[in-house]
Amino acid sequence: MAFKDPGEGLPFFPVKKQIEDQQIRESWRNIRQRLPNTGPGSRKPAAWRLLAGAAAGICLLVLAYLAIPRYRTIETAYGEIRKVYLPDSTLVVLNSNSSLRYPVRWEDTMRFVRLEGEAFFEVTQKPLSGAKFTVQTKLLDVEVQGTVFNVNAGIAGRTEVSLNEGRVLVKTKNERTGDTGTIRMVPGEVLTVEEGAYRKTTDQEVARRSAWINNDFYFDSTPLAEVAMMIERKYGHPVHFKHDSLRSLQLSGTMHAENFVQFEKALEVTMKITLTLQADTLYIGSDNPNQL
């Protein structure tokens, strides 16, 4: 126990508990584990390694200088959402487990980024030059002028573009056949490209598809199996259903979760299911016989 003089005017001594060193060290160990390998506390290189590293670094620098164009890559960890402003002040919100690559030497007349995973874009218009902005993904390119839209290329073999404002031109590319196609989109439309084919639907509340940028999740009769895929993609936890019947349970509504723990709890409460995280795998079960 530690106590200090009473503060001016305070008629008693405030007492603060002592925290054991052991607890602080334990906390630090846990934090270190949560950080990427480059994080603090990773082993320090020996002197010779530093030298070798420096030499290699110089070689790399030379190589990097020679390799044109050069790109900057921004990656997000599981559970992380990151806001990025491009040099033309376009806003990109990158969802978890995604990456965005763009030229270091940015030119406003030729704006393009390469996306893996999911991102939300608020593209700055260039009315004078009318310069386009292109988002490249594996399955399609989205060409825009100034607009707000969401691209989800996080699901293998499927990419979804949803348009909140403005106009976009989507250029599909079939890797196998080499076929290309051009599709125009207007606000409220959702374009899904899958297995070389595309389908266009409208969504009255298309902005819900980018609700994730505010840590909001929107579900509309979404089967738990699909939620499980989202969990694997966004939080990196493989999902195992204890009973297959749980896969088809449907989820509707909005929830807000800033991290996996919150998401997990929200899901438990709304669906009356039990979620247990064991060795990184998420087990979904239920104590309710009516659900099985």
Place this chain on the structure above:
Amino acid sequence: MLPDKNQQNWTEYWNAFLNGNPDAFEMLHRAFYPDLYLYALKIRQDRELAEDAIQELFTKLWLKRDSLPEVRHVKAYLMKALRRILLNELRGLDLRSMKIRLAHQPGIIYSAEDILLKAEERQLLAEKVAAVLNSLSKRQREVIYLRYFEELDFEEIAAVLGVNYQSALNLSQRALNTIRKNFSPAGE
């Protein structure tokens, strides 16, 4: 020799951390962990949650160090960030569809263990004093905690609570008046 926790020398460590120095980062954790942990515990009365919140805070700090500002009052900055995490935790659990109202102000609860009476006033029960503290408004309770338990100055308190300097001062003054009024050692 490490700087005093409430001194501004910590800004050097903070700046080193911003530049990616892992040792400086660990030093910040080591130095501020006890204060942060106790503060979190006061806000949520849950050891596990307090620990989780601190881990989340430091993980986020490291991952986002490129976009963090230089700060003058490191302790106040950390407390404010931790407070936000704890409040978000409260909020995140609320489902919109369940129409649960959001808490924007943590409710600190004092206990007898937080209080040591002056020798001449030992006849008073610490429990009673704690009850007086708990009768204050949530904001007043928090100001008292930040001022007297964490020894922040009013500029820092204002920053943590997101109010202006004068409001922090007024809150504290009103709280002190109430405490003194209810704190009548002789008699009762």
